[in-house]
Amino acid sequence: MPIKIALLGFGTVASGLPFLLTENYSKISDAAGDDIVISKILVRNENEKNRLMGLGYTYEFVTSIDDILEDPEITIVVELMGRIEPAKTFICQALRAGKHVVTANKDLIALHGKEMRSLAQKEGLAFYYEAAVAGGIPILRTLANSYASDKITKLIGVLNGTSNYMMTQMVDKGWTYEQALAKAQELGYAESDPTNDVEGIDAAYKVAILSQFSFGMDLDFEQVSHKGISSISAKDVTLAQELGYVIKLLGFIEETASGISAGVSPTFIPEKHPLASVNGVMNAVYIESIGIGQSMLYGPGAGQKPTATSVMADIIRIARRLKEETIGKAFNEFKSETVLAKAADIVSSYYFSLETPDKPGQLLRIADIFNRYNVSFQQVLQEKAQGEKARLVIITHDMNQLQVNAVLKDIQQVKDFSLINQFRVLGD
Amino acid sequence: MPIKIALLGFGTVASGLPFLLTENYSKISDAAGDDIVISKILVRNENEKNRLMGLGYTYEFVTSIDDILEDPEITIVVELMGRIEPAKTFICQALRAGKHVVTANKDLIALHGKEMRSLAQKEGLAFYYEAAVAGGIPILRTLANSYASDKITKLIGVLNGTSNYMMTQMVDKGWTYEQALAKAQELGYAESDPTNDVEGIDAAYKVAILSQFSFGMDLDFEQVSHKGISSISAKDVTLAQELGYVIKLLGFIEETASGISAGVSPTFIPEKHPLASVNGVMNAVYIESIGIGQSMLYGPGAGQKPTATSVMADIIRIARRLKEETIGKAFNEFKSETVLAKAADIVSSYYFSLETPDKPGQLLRIADIFNRYNVSFQQVLQEKAQGEKARLVIITHDMNQLQVNAVLKDIQQVKDFSLINQFRVLGD
Secondary structure, eight states: OOEEEEEEOOSTTGGGHHHHHHHTHHHHHHHHTSOEEEEEEEOSSHHHHHHHHHTTOOSOEESOTHHHHTOTTEEEEEEOOOSSTTHHHHHHHHHHTTOEEEEOOHHHHHHHHHHHHHHHHHHTOOEEOGGGSSTTSOHHHHHHHTTTTSOEEEEEEEOOHHHHHHHHHHHHHOOOHHHHHHHHHHTTSSOSSOHHHHTTHHHHHHHHHHHHHHHSOOOOGGGSEEOOSTTOOHHHHHHHHHTTEEEEEEEEEEEOSSSEEEEEEEEEEETTSGGGGOOTTEEEEEEEETTTEEEEEEEESSOHHHHHHHHHHHHHHHHHHHHHTOTTOOSOOOOOOOOBOOGGGOEEEEEEEEEEESSTTHHHHHHHHHHHTTOOEEEEEEEEOSTTEEEEEEEESOEEHHHHHHHHHHHHHSTTOEEEEEEEEOOO | OOEEEEEEOOSTTGGGHHHHHHHTHHHHHHHHTSOEEEEEEEOSSHHHHHHHHHTTOOSOEESOTHHHHTOTTEEEEEEOOOSSTTHHHHHHHHHHTTOEEEEOOHHHHHHHHHHHHHHHHHHTOOEEOGGGSSTTSOHHHHHHHTTTTSOEEEEEEEOOHHHHHHHHHHHHHOOOHHHHHHHHHHTTSSOSSOHHHHTTHHHHHHHHHHHHHHHSOOOOGGGSEEOOSTTOOHHHHHHHHHTTEEEEEEEEEEEOSSSEEEEEEEEEEETTSGGGGOOTTEEEEEEEETTTEEEEEEEESSOHHHHHHHHHHHHHHHHHHHHHTOTTOOSOOOOOOOOBOOGGGOEEEEEEEEEEESSTTHHHHHHHHHHHTTOOEEEEEEEEOSTTEEEEEEEESOEEHHHHHHHHHHHHHSTTOEEEEEEEEOOO
């Protein structure tokens, strides 16, 4: 008997599902153990329904969620509307009506996932969301299955395609942030309000979700620090190159002696690091673990077909579990108490870029500040800036969060110094 | 009740399992649903047993396979002896005795996998071998699960760590093949007889295994063409760089109009391609598919802990399936009729390096040969070689296997031309 699914929404991603079901029919049916059939599609209103039927679609479009909730033949509800409401209400209703749920909605999972996961667990239903992180990269299921034998100590990812596209243009073409943003908007990679992408919020949502699968810890969005790319100048980009690095916006989760530290930040990546060549809208997740050592998964972070493929993999998994009668397992079963790192244990090397007076002795003055807190330098660059100013650029050795805060405070108190930027630097 | 496993062999990889079971005890037990206990270990003889006990190991070492086969408490047998015999006999005996089997033995799987897989299927037992391809990279299970919704059209991999280490040294340090081999042997990456690694045989085994998971086709080793790195000169390496490429030994499986084409060959990779930065002993598998598009998995190709981690992931999977009572599914369920591509459909761009007389008109002569078969050039380099000779280097546009054969035959017939090397060139 075919497995009947309902789609909530029929936008870009959802309309990629018929493509996969047609082009890859026999493989999907074999893997699922049964045919998968799109039974009903919820759309906003009669207008949208008419528009889609006018385009030649012959699906049963409905405008009320009840038509889906009350249909006993529908076993899987696939939410692809995006945003928080009404998606959240519909998913909870679907779970209460005994439907398994698949979603690609990362904002929703990051902000309200806990509630929906426990509802699904209570009802003994599947609630899968592979597509919510890094679109086409099968990262969540791989972490849950293949890394079950391993212990991850660090996860670093290029998790936002829009900002990575912009950074790639700034590096390759020497564009300014504003030029890169305008082009990303023109190409439809960035929305008219790009805040979530460029300020690291979208990447922080993904970090929060990844923390469950990689460290077993359920981080709230607020527990993930975030800093975006809007402050990065073309000058930072060329300085990075001179020093042997590439700047990208990275999400990170790291184990420290006292707990985990998670955040999103522009980061200097050594040019030989595997993440340095992740360009354009591509995403990648780089993992350090006690067993495998270093590994990386690379692929498209968004897009119709990649995201639809991840959604379909979830649907197939549910279909198989239904057949095996093993449905109801949590998507991620790895659980560990959430313990956040102490500031003294959060350690990184950093890039500091400062404007100083164009006079001798500036390096000595700045070295004195860092020396107060026992921080030493890996590399220093000094060059004339505009007017009476010089630019002083430092790559430090490892320093912890307390040292960072102390140094920043002291720099601020020096009247003729001004801190232009300060970013994390990844080790080799 | 703990799950009792037996190890066949206690070499490098096997002795990584106690490390994981200790360091990652609670995560592994939680994931498996029970504790996993190494119950017996088969070693060669009393001498080895005494040596290991002298090292402080307190496992129950046995010297007869019967001690394991006849122990009803042992549910999983983990073969880590390597080579074909007695590993093959022991695995078949274990399956006949009702034990689930995990192995990391790629030679065995590539050459005799079919027989053992059907025996396991007949007995309703698990037979998993994640570690057989690309050591620590969780490629097989990811292909089986996450790519179930996708249709792969091309798979290209850096699959042999030894030859990739050697190629990396030849590129980075300008070493000759002989220097790189000597260093690889010194470091223990290459065996005293390096044939399997450097001639592409080891990579071809992995291609044969990957063909099942990526295309559902069960290729015999003989159906995978292979050409190794021993003919690559330092000159080829520098020419590659001048032309914007990096040379690596790649395995490939490609879909064509008439069927699949699979092989191993030194390949020119565009320097911006994600595979170009896979260096040293690292491996990577790059996939093109209709859904995800382009994706890549990267990680260590061998080594104690990475390989042990993949083996442990298989053990956990069996433990879970035992608990779920879903044991006996084939590791790979994707099946498609094996159809090999016709020569006319196997298409690639190529690098040709020839020695010609150091006189004007040579390019014209060679262009005439390619032109006979409608093959055009992307790039040409001409330079003086030693003595009276010049070197002519060509990167062609796409040409099929018939065109390659015809061109090679015609070049051979020109007395004062000598073909030095001819390698595949990967498109962007």
